[in-house]
Amino acid sequence: MLELLAGMFSYPFLTRAMCVGVLVALCAALLGVSLVLKRYSMIGDGLSHVGFGALSIAMALGLAPLAVSVPVVVIAAFFLLRISENSQIKGDAAIALIASSALAIGVIVTSFTSGMNADVYGYMFGSILAMSEEDVVFSVALSVVVLCLFVLCYNKMFAVTFDEAFAQATGVHTKFYNMLLALLTALTIVIGMRIMGAMLISSLIIFPALTAMRVCKSFRGVMITAAAVSVACFFVGMAASFLFSLPAGASVVVVNLVVFLLFALAGFLKGRAAFG
Amino acid sequence: MALISCKNLWMAYENQVVVEDVSFEIQKGDYVCIVGENGSGKSTLLKGLLGLKTPKSGEITYGEGLKQDMIGYLPQQTVVQKDFPASVWEVVLSGCLNRRGWKPFYTAAERKIAQKNIEKLSIGNILKKSYRELSGGQQQRVLLARALCATEKLLLLDEPVTGLDPLATAELYGMIKQLNREGVTIVMVSHDLNCALHNADKILHMDTQVRFFGPAAEYEKSPLCRRFLGGDFHA
Structure with a gap:
């Protein structure tokens, strides 16, 4: 075990990916609980596709990837939130529309410049080689901001997630907190996308929340379990990817899937025991 | 007035x-x-x-x-709440939010208010339970306790x-x-x-x-009623 860890951390690029990845996994899990409960899971998925489009354009123009994708995805987040607040069914379709359009534009832009190559593959399915030194500093700083804001707003987030009408009636600025949620989600997705890939990053948001909800009864319990599950799954996924030379992002998702199934089984057995 | x-x-x-x-x-x-x-x-x-x-x-x-934000409100239940993982205690306590302003965490005084309303509606025995496991009547009691935290x-x-x-x-x-x-x-x-x-x-x-x-008595006699x-x- 120790050998494995020593082996992993002897590669600087892997150490960087682990640092950022663990923080992203933590942020994604915490935000994911609210997103899933508010039926906003699709926003996460839509944003990652928009992020892919932004990244491709940034690369084609030779700009810094994070500097371009952060503002684009943040704007997209507000836009998607608007859409889903106005009407739920139409919003669903509109998000799918925007997501696939952004993806298509991204693919076309890349095909103009470099053609479909390893870079594009990296955007779509993640690459642990993607993080430069500056990226790491920027990503860590952003993750810490996301975490701090989340902790400070935890009680309000709960109220807004559980019952928006009541929260608003008792003077909580629900619009502000919805926007904050969208903003933090956008930042988390942009940071995480490099490692996990545009196609796979939304699983980091959705899986831990759903996994924790199988067994936990309280909101706080769900939050803590989701955070722990997410970080553990990320770690195990990366280790598996290192040991068996598997793609990193995909390994993390598969580990998440396995843990979800285990928790679902545990929840099922617990439910049976309660009735039996 | x-x-x-x-x-x-x-x-x-x-x-x-x-x-x-x-x-x-x-x-x-x-x-x-x-x-x-x-x-x-x-x-x-x-x-x-x-x-x-x-x-x-x-x-x-x-x-x-x-004041407008000192009204206790018992809204109609939403779809989101049906399978929401939140303990009864968390739900009731969230009624105290209007006393908070921008301050992030609950104080002991607010916990006391929540406790008092939990006793008033006799839901102390289901405090640790999850909101989604409760019967319809119990859920309404919990929401009533939350509303009372927001107002007197x-x-x-x-x-x-x-x-x-x-x-x-x-x-x-x-x-x-x-x-x-x-x-x-x-x-x-x-x-x-x-x-x-x-x-x-x-x-x-x-x-x-x-x-x-x-x-009400007058309304009962009216043709409208x-x-x-x-x-x-x-x-």
Whole structure:
């Protein structure tokens, strides 16, 4: 075990990916609980596709990837939130529309410049080689901001997630907190996308929340379990990817899937025991 | 001075007027039932009182030191809540949020308020349970406790007995009546006219405009009430 860890951390690029990845996994899990409960899971998925489009354009123009994708995805987040607040069914379709359009534009832009190559593959399915030194500093700083804001707003987030009408009636600025949620989600997705890939990053948001909800009864319990599950799954996924030379992002998702199934089984057995 | 007074209130969605020139006053200690058919503007009026929807014109004023965010609200249940993982304690405590302002965490005093309301509605035995495991009646009790954390003066209830079985309905009405006796002003939107007549002191009959506002006993004798009750009286 120790050998494995020593082996992993002897590669600087892997150490960087682990640092950022663990923080992203933590942020994604915490935000994911609210997103899933508010039926906003699709926003996460839509944003990652928009992020892919932004990244491709940034690369084609030779700009810094994070500097371009952060503002684009943040704007997209507000836009998607608007859409889903106005009407739920139409919003669903509109998000799918925007997501696939952004993806298509991204693919076309890349095909103009470099053609479909390893870079594009990296955007779509993640690459642990993607993080430069500056990226790491920027990503860590952003993750810490996301975490701090989340902790400070935890009680309000709960109220807004559980019952928006009541929260608003008792003077909580629900619009502000919805926007904050969208903003933090956008930042988390942009940071995480490099490692996990545009196609796979939304699983980091959705899986831990759903996994924790199988067994936990309280909101706080769900939050803590989701955070722990997410970080553990990320770690195990990366280790598996290192040991068996598997793609990193995909390994993390598969580990998440396995843990979800285990928790679902545990929840099922617990439910049976309660009735039996 | 009245606790709430509405003067020439107009409310609309897009261009469809749903509340037209409504004026009334609610006094401290009143138990008012707002009745009317579907689409008569009852729920919209309630949203206006809560500040969830801005009126087109007219004004709503609060007296007796009541502030708009000091109203206890019992909303209709949403889909989101049906499978929501939250403990009863977390839900009740979230009623104290309006005392918080921008401060992030709850204080001991607020926990005490939550505790007091939990005892009042005797839900102490289900405190650790998850909201989604509770029966409909228990869920309404929890939401009532949360509403009481937000206020000591005024409760607004939006069709609180929807989906409850008769026993739970009777229990909830009993509890609301008890709170009213203890001095909490009650404003309730209801479909259940018989229960409204039985429990409330005052009836506000809405049909976009105010059709009737006055004592329940007087309303019962009015032709309006007989028409609204329909079949019950001819049977």
